[in-house]
Amino acid sequence: MYPVSIVGAGPGDPDLLTVKAHRLIEEANVILHDNLVSDTIMTINTDGEKIYVGRKFGDTSDQIERQQKINELLEANYLLGKKVVRLKSGDPYVYGRAAEEARYLTSKKIPFQVIPGISAALAAANIFNIPITERNKSNAMLICTAHTADYSFEQLTGIAHMLKAGNTISIYMGLKSLHRIIPKLLEVCKDDTIPVNAASNVSRVHQEIITGTLGSIEEQIKNSALQMPVVLIIGANPIL
Numbered sequence: 001m002y003p004v005s006i007v008g009a010g011p012g013d014p015d016l017l018t019v020k021a022h023r024l025i026e027e028a029n030v031i032l033h034d035n036l037v038s039d040t041i042m043t044i045n046t047d048g049e050k051i052y053v054g055r056k057f058g059d060t061s062d063q064i065e066r067q068q069k070i071n072e073l074l075e076a077n078y079l080l081g082k083k084v085v086r087l088k089s090g091d092p093y094v095y096g097r098a099a100e101e102a103r104y105l106t107s108k109k110i111p112f113q114v115i116p117g118i119s120a121a122l123a124a125a126n127i128f129n130i131p132i133t134e135r136n137k138s139n140a141m142l143i144c145t146a147h148t149a150d151y152s153f154e155q156l157t158g159i160a161h162m163l164k165a166g167n168t169i170s171i172y173m174g175l176k177s178l179h180r181i182i183p184k185l186l187e188v189c190k191d192d193t194i195p196v197n198a199a200s201n202v203s204r205v206h207q208e209i210i211t212g213t214l215g216s217i218e219e220q221i222k223n224s225a226l227q228m229p230v231v232l233i234i235g236a237n238p239i240l
Contacts, residue, residue: 004074004084004105006098008091008117012038013203016123021115029082032073034096036089036229038204048083067097071104078110091119095145095172119143120231121170124199128209129239132168138236141168146177153184160188168235175230178218185234186214197233200226211238 005024010016017025025031025041028048035054042050053070055063070086077084092098092114105112121143125132132141142162144155163169163185174181175198186192192215200208206227212220214234 001078001081001111002083003111003113004078004086005113005115006086006088006092006101007115008096008119009033009037009041009087009089010118011090011120011123011203012036012041012201014038014041014044016118016203017041018115018117021117024083024085024115025087027083028085030077031085031087032070033087034089037087041087048085067100071101074101074105075108075110088117089120091117094119094143120172120199120202120229121233124197124202124209124231124233125236127203127207128197128199130197130233130236131239132170132233132236134236138166138168141170143170143172145172146174146181156181156184157188160185163194163235164189164191166235168233171232171234173229174232175221175226175228178221182214182218189214192216194235195237197236197238198226198230199233200228200230202229202231209238 007021007024022044025044028045030049030051031045032051032053033042051073074084074086086101088096088098090096098114102112133139142159144159159169171181192213194214196212196214196217198210198217198221208226210220210224210226
């Protein structure tokens, strides 16, 4: 029996896959894949069954039921003796919900392995030359999601204080929540010149970045055709 492989597909460019991730994808008999896994990565496997189990923005389906279905598919295909890959965009343990699947597999005594992938914030920082940590400027980067703005203003205030202290913050899935995030950051930091980078489709053919400030970024994005997925990197300027 083969262990289930929970694999990070990275931001989309197949050249950024780990060697192990590429091999497991290529050899898989069945791949359960998310919405943001790129088509070029999916074409690595030519013979296996591909099952879409992703979730798109605006999806109102019951997430507990969806996750349970994924868990059961992993178990069923493992018991059939297949090489099973659960393919997630970015890194499995960075907003990839790998923990839920790992706990389920553990409860069923099903062996599994987790293969890291390059998370979008790290990919964007390197591709667009944004030093997210730099001597005498920033010694930490915080990764969070825009859900912080939707559900916990107390947490968002804490994040703003980290930015004020000189740290870099990266916000995933934040494009539709800028109207909540930016005012809180401005309220705490009281500096509308802090740099903001909005990176779209990182590492893919149509990748794009808009660089502005806390004071300008909302208007810049409003006047653009920036497409999701977007990751925000706040507090560091690109090296141009």
